[in-house]
Amino acid sequence: MDKTINLTLKVWRQAGPKAKGEFVTYNMDHVSTDSSFLEMLDVLNEKLVKQRKEPVAFDHDCREGICGMCSLYINGHPHGLDGETTTCQLHIRRFKNGETITVEPWRSAAFPVIKDLMVDRGAYDKIIQAGGFVSVNTGGVPDGNAIPISKVYADEAMDAASCIGCGACAAACKNGSAMLFVAAKVSQLALLPQGKVEAAHRAKVMVAKMDELGFGNCTNTGACEAECPKAISISHIARLNREFLVAKFKD
Amino acid sequence: MWLMDSSIGRKLIMSITGVFLVLFLLFHGIMNFVVLFSQDAYNAICEFLGANWYALVGTKVLAAGFVVHIVYAIYLTFQNQKARGTVKYAVTKKQKGVEWASQNMLVLGIIVLGFMLLHLYQFWAKMQLIEISHKLGGHIEEELLANAANGAYWIKYYFSRHFYAVLYIVWLVALWAHLTHGVWSALQSLGLNNDTWMPRVKIISNIIATLIILMFISIPVYFLIGGGTNWIV
Numbered sequence: 199m200d201k202t203i204n205l206t207l208k209v210w211r212q213a214g215p216k217a218k219g220e221f222v223t224y225n226m227d228h229v230s231t232d233s234s235f236l237e238m239l240d241v242l243n244e245k246l247v248k249q250r251k252e253p254v255a256f257d258h259d260c261r262e263g264i265c266g267m268c269s270l271y272i273n274g275h276p277h278g279l280d281g282e283t284t285t286c287q288l289h290i291r292r293f294k295n296g297e298t299i300t301v302e303p304w305r306s307a308a309f310p311v312i313k314d315l316m317v318d319r320g321a322y323d324k325i326i327q328a329g330g331f332v333s334v335n336t337g338g339v340p341d342g343n344a345i346p347i348s349k350v351y352a353d354e355a356m357d358a359a360s361c362i363g364c365g366a367c368a369a370a371c372k373n374g375s376a377m378l379f380v381a382a383k384v385s386q387l388a389l390l391p392q393g394k395v396e397a398a399h400r401a402k403v404m405v406a407k408m409d410e411l412g413f414g415n416c417t418n419t420g421a422c423e424a425e426c427p428k429a430i431s432i433s434h435i436a437r438l439n440r441e442f443l444v445a446k447f448k449d
Numbered sequence: 450m451w452l453m454d455s456s457i458g459r460k461l462i463m464s465i466t467g468v469f470l471v472l473f474l475l476f477h478g479i480m481n482f483v484v485l486f487s488q489d490a491y492n493a494i495c496e497f498l499g500a501n502w503y504a505l506v507g508t509k510v511l512a513a514g515f516v517v518h519i520v521y522a523i524y525l526t527f528q529n530q531k532a533r534g535t536v537k538y539a540v541t542k543k544q545k546g547v548e549w550a551s552q553n554m555l556v557l558g559i560i561v562l563g564f565m566l567l568h569l570y571q572f573w574a575k576m577q578l579i580e581i582s583h584k585l586g587g588h589i590e591e592e593l594l595a596n597a598a599n600g601a602y603w604i605k606y607y608f609s610r611h612f613y614a615v616l617y618i619v620w621l622v623a624l625w626a627h628l629t630h631g632v633w634s635a636l637q638s639l640g641l642n643n644d645t646w647m648p649r650v651k652i653i654s655n656i657i658a659t660l661i662i663l664m665f666i667s668i669p670v671y672f673l674i675g676g677g678t679n680w681i682v
Binding site for chain 1 (some may be wrong): 451453454456457458459460461525527529531532533534535536537538539540541542544545546547548551552554632633634637638639640641642643644647
């Protein structure tokens with residue numbers, strides 16, 4: 199038999215973008231400690247459907263920590279209290295029997311609530327659309343050794359590229375700033391020869407789009423790095439600042 | 450203008466004015482420290498920084514630095530509050546590795562500003578301002594005019610009242626917290642940071658903040674432990 203525990207959930211319920219939301223309390227008895235947080239919410243929703251009530255809306259997709267769809271602010275932390283994990287990788291064994299868990303959507307002016315725990319993170323897509331890509335035709339796949347890239351740069355670009363765009367950085371930031379996300383997306387390309395060509399333009403247009411969408415100003419608290427499920431370093435923010443300032447001074 | 454329209458431009462202004470104010474504090478701290486060893490030398494500096502044209506230009510640039518830094522701090526905080534949205538989190542927890550000072554820069558800044566106004570009233574208004582009004586032909590009492598460049602006199606006057614000495618220490622502790630985050634944050638905003646330099650930059654920041662505050666705080670502490678009573682000023 200699995201070990202089971204009882205939990206009290208305080209879940210944010212909001213019928214629609216304009217509706218007034220509130221916390222609703224649900225008692226969850228005999229939750230398997232081996233189940234993931236999202237599986238526990240699935241069980242809750244099945245219960246609600248059986249009672250002919252509206253299930254809780256929440257975002258999820260791959261459930262293996264790579265797609266960036268899951269969100270949830272759990273007991274004061276985006277993606278829960280564990281470091282370097284997404285909500286789908288959070289397990290019930292991390293909670294104590296009888297614990298009350300408060301589940302909230304991301305709160306940021308640029309991420310409006312669609313319903314319940316689901317927010318519109320389209321703002322991040324718009325930032326990517328503004329310049330988070332390489333627009334030159336790179337042709338077929340070249341030989342691995344044809345473009346020399348130092349291991350240090352390759353590693354750092356790879357670290358930046360591990361950003362899944364989940365929005366935890368902006369959700370955790372007291373300023374609602376998206377700098378860590380934008381910095382990761384600028385860094386991953388600026389460090390590599392294919393991306394360097396458009397690096398200055400990219401930094402300018404992505405920052406302009408970020409500001410336009412109503413994200414806040416970074417004050418270097420480091421809360422984003424601490425909550426990032428991929429542990430992206432705020433050093434990338436220093437690189438973004440550098441890229442942007444150099445580009446602007448050249449104009 | 451991108452310095453005002455873009456978030457990084459605004460942060461550039463915050464960091465440049467911040468670095469400028471830190472340099473001023475370094476100078477002010479070194480100048481103050483002199484008083485512990487020679488009140489005459491300190492008064493000579495006060496004389497040098499009276500209502501002379503270069504000191505007046507310096508004062509104006511400095512005041513502009515303060516105003517820009519403060520106005521931008523309020524403007525940025527207002528924008529950041531707006532970016533957080535109208536509904537606040539019901540539960541918030543402190544993240545690991547996030548300094549308290551970094552989350553409370555505005556509060557610390559307001560404390561620093563409040564005490565600074567007191568400080569301007571107690572010292573600047575009795576010294577450079579007196580000289581300026583005298584030069585402009587205003588009527589000044591003999592005694593005030595006589596002590597306008599006698600900085601050591603004013604230090605003794607206020608700090609021998611221990612209430613003020615303690616008040617200044619509280620002020621300086623708030624300033625210390627503000628600087629520990631401010632210095633490295635300015636370097637980060639200027640883009641002068643990376644993974645290798647992150648720990649170094651933070652240590653440099655702590656050393657600069659501590660050095661500045663130690664130089665300032667040594668004077669009220671000196672008076673609290675009974676020093677300064679034999680100063681002839």
